[in-house]
Amino acid sequence: DVVAHVALTHATQTNEAGRCAVLLPALAGIRHQPLALIEVGAAAGLCLYPDRYSYRYLLPDGTDCVLHPDDGPSGVILDCLMDPKDDLLDRVPLVTWRAGVDLNPLDVTDSDDMLWLETLIWPEHDHRRARLRAASQIIAQDLAHLRTGDLLEQLPSLLNEVPSGTTPVVFHSAVLTYLSSRDRAAFIELIRSHPEVTWISNEGESVLPEVSAQ
Numbered sequence: 001d002v003v004a005h006v007a008l009t010h011a012t013q014t015n016e017a018g019r020c021a022v023l024l025p026a027l028a029g030i031r032h033q034p035l036a037l038i039e040v041g042a043a044a045g046l047c048l049y050p051d052r053y054s055y056r057y058l059l060p061d062g063t064d065c066v067l068h069p070d071d072g073p074s075g076v077i078l079d080c081l082m083d084p085k086d087d088l089l090d091r092v093p094l095v096t097w098r099a100g101v102d103l104n105p106l107d108v109t110d111s112d113d114m115l116w117l118e119t120l121i122w123p124e125h126d127h128r129r130a131r132l133r134a135a136s137q138i139i140a141q142d143l144a145h146l147r148t149g150d151l152l153e154q155l156p157s158l159l160n161e162v163p164s165g166t167t168p169v170v171f172h173s174a175v176l177t178y179l180s181s182r183d184r185a186a187f188i189e190l191i192r193s194h195p196e197v198t199w200i201s202n203e204g205e206s207v208l209p210e211v212s213a214q
Helices: 017-028 111-119 126-139 151-160 181-192
Strands: 035-040 054-058 064-067 077-081 095-102 145-148 167-173 198-202
Touching: 017 077, 017 126, 017 167, 017 198, 035 151, 095 151, 111 126, 151 167, 151 181
Parallel strands: 035 095, 035 167, 054 077, 095 145, 167 198
Antiparallel strands: 054 064
């Protein structure tokens, strides 16, 4: 019998700029701005640029309203549903510093990395591929610092680099579910040891039950 040994060179690592539509209200609601964003599990860092995308809100009456970055319309437009009880945002958040950490950060200026991200999009989702390409062009003009390593090890030093006069914001989307319960507990303890940090968690309710119950 012939036994084939295959070495895996990539792990599933999606990165979706569309998640900024969920993050935007939380970021815009932070009173003290400008913001310094740190994303754990950043991949290529597409979600570190919520201030560089446009947002099209479908209003309850069937019309829509578009929110643009301060410097004008973006090449990326994210469609959002508007809850009737919520107020429409009047501007994107002010972000002056951004960084991320990932076990394997991806570079939007690297053709192989971009091809890998496109490969992870469902074949019929042409709009997501177009959005990925447009977002990569935007962030390539101002690349955030993406650090390679374990989030528990790298986050403290990134927090130390946050410029004075900014509000540090640590956020993540569908990341903590991949950590062990012990590491998740350590992450919560780490965040709570920095009361100056605003923490935004975009995870399933079962991932952080001790936080969701508070």
